[in-house]
Amino acid sequence: MANIRGGTIPIMDLAMATGSAGMISLVNSFVIITEYNTKVQGFLVHSVERIVNMNWEEIHPPPKGTGRDHYLTAVTRVDNQLVEIIDVEKILAEVAPVSEEISIGVIDAEVHHKAVSLRVLTVDDSSVARKQVSRCLETVGVEVVALNDGRQALDYLLKMVAEGKKPEEEFLMMISDIEMPEMDGYTLTAAIRNDPRLQKMHITLHTSLSGVFNQAMVKKVGADDFLAKFRPDDLAARVVARIKAAE
Template identity: 55%
Template sequence: MSGILDTVNLRTQMVGQNRLELLLFNLETDQTYGINVFKVREVLQCPELTEVPRQTTAIKGMAHIRGETIPVLDLSEAIGRNAIPKEQQQVCFLIVAEYNKRTLAFLVRKVDRILNTHWDQIMAPPAEIGVENYLTAVFEHEGKLIEILDVEQILADLYPMATKVSDDVATSEVRSKAREHHVLCVDDSSVARNQMQRSLEDLGCKVTTCNNGRIAWDLLVQLAEKGNDVTELFLMVISDIEMPEMDGYTLAAMIREDPRMERMHIVLHSSLSGGFNVSMVKKVGADGFLAKFNPDDLAGVVIERIKKIEGR
């Protein structure tokens, strides 16, 4: 199993090509789930876990891995399915991942393989299933439907995050200036969109949200075709990187290639590890990178942009 990520270094060649790699895995049924390989640090057989006092039974304990102590989350139980019995844990696997500057391990029944595909083949879940679910996207492959879990939503339910911007960052003068500006936020995760919107509205900005890069691109094109200067309408675009239909890298590259919006200020954000993405940001012409989610950090990039256009 240690060799399943041997080809991960090839992912750096996918920047701006709207491509991704999915690590496929199973929980308690034959249903196949996927997680973006970019989020995965390693895959290993589950070691013996150290139990800890906890508020949620989905946290099964701590794993000691390469000098680190990492919390282990039973992903099946976290999404409302049957928990993996303790006596079966050591024949299962851990997917060690990094989200929002936090390292944790997902306990899963089986890890299958890595699948190379394109974001434009990844679709948003059907609206008919409603919003009360943990799906962020679906993907059909070899006649089977692969479900991509909204891990941000799962973690937000387990570890609720504050969205209020601190008064030290959002002074009364800053809030007054922010009310004059409009930010376009793009993210396929409903929890991430809501977090950004609440924080930026707390700062004072007007906010428009889009569910993925394709929707955001269509909106910008429609506005531009009506004669609007979109760089005047929006202070900036803040976009997630990993999204169905069109990823953030592709969105940034297309904005830069369109003369009507090439001056748009673009910040890409992601729950992926920051060091890797900084070089990616430069390659597609974005202006900055923000590891999500921290309300003060988010407010900070907006405040910095406001000061720059005001010449301060």
Template identity: 55%
Template sequence: MTSLMNSVDQRTNIVGQNRLELLMFRLHGSQPYGINVFKVREVIRCPELSELPGANPNVRGIAHLRGVPVTVIDLSQATGGKPVSDLTNAFILVTEYNRNTQGFLVGGVDRIVNVNWEQILPPPHGAGRSHYLTAVTEVDNKLIQIIDVEKVFSEISPVDETVSESVKEKAKDADFKDLTVLVADDSAVARNQVKRALSTIGINVETVNDGRLALNWLEAKAQELGGDISAKVPLIISDIEMPEMDGYTLTAEVKANEHLRHVHIILHSSLSGVFNEAMVKKVGADQFIAKFHPDELVSAVQQWMNS
């Protein structure tokens, strides 16, 4: 399994080309699932787990990885399935989401596949655990289901979505009623978090589910306004991982369009690390913010709305 992940750090050249690599895994049976390789720090055989009294029922325990305790979530049970039962043959995907490190217990791990974001599609109605799916794709004539891990994590460890009074105070004299911020994110949880945070300071928010829909919305707005839209839509907040068009590609498309290029762009992602800071500069975004800290996001929005 170490060899499977050894080359992850050498794969960054596909990012920014609307491509990604999925680590394929199983929960029960033969149904394949996928997770973006860049969210996975390592894959390990499930070690002995320590109990965590009072924890959420979907938390199977604590794994001690080189002396560091990591909470292990049963991904099957957390998405409405039966618990992973055979821990001796199970694996843990050690991931970074929303500034936290956690492990997801899965039944088995398969391989890494390289796909285009255009092949990643919104889930069809009635597909598997649709309540927890964020996207699907097809590999070797099999439907790969991509779970909304942000939703799973938010149910087990809810984040504080409160915007502080001090941040609200800074916006009390601002008049945003004629301005709109476009939010693009395939996770309903993330879209609602951003919308609630921005509504506390009176900002109008439009939301879309992916980068392709975001670009279509922006181009339609440019046609409606007859040119540069930045006076009315000064800011886009975009996830990075999205079906059909990722946030990096969306940013590059916006900056290449004469009617859109003056709109500021914040890339807002559960993917973290120095890598994203470098990609922000490469594609021309204005800022990268790791999910989800309401004060940091709202403060940044105020800055770009006023610039």
């Protein structure tokens, strides 16, 4: 724990959290302060080489064959060197897990009965986040189709319309992460809104990053709703509201 700017925040040894040997000496070490899922925490690291800003088009999924136990969510190249991007949501789920239980009263029997015949499309590059969202929605009763990034989701929807199907009739809604490799949630939403065949899709953006900037972007790209991760009751309530609205 550390007291920073009048607030106490937890500090996690990043090396230890990803399965490596922990820091032996704190001399000349650094703490990276982050905000994820509306919570502030620090990651203890040996050093910070540099800070770079990348476009989401330059972020790619991790190589196939990396297995299920890795902590990578994406990779990119900086100065022609491969840089691994850590799945922070996976680390937080292991070190400081949040409850995935939905409170009594959020879902009633009538809604659950109607949900069984409905499908929800979810998009998230984090395997942990995909599982969290899927378990929550399956508790509501809907069937879940989970995809890994915005590009995959857009291709999936375009294939659907090419087959003569209407995505807004196939899915109750789409719940998409924002920060993803290949294509981020903002770009995905804008692409859907700009395509007459897709634009009726109900879109909720679901992100580990909150703040005024994200909420402003949600309106700019035309998303229907915005939700910070991971709040099972809030997520379930959004789906329940859509089920009732679709009656």
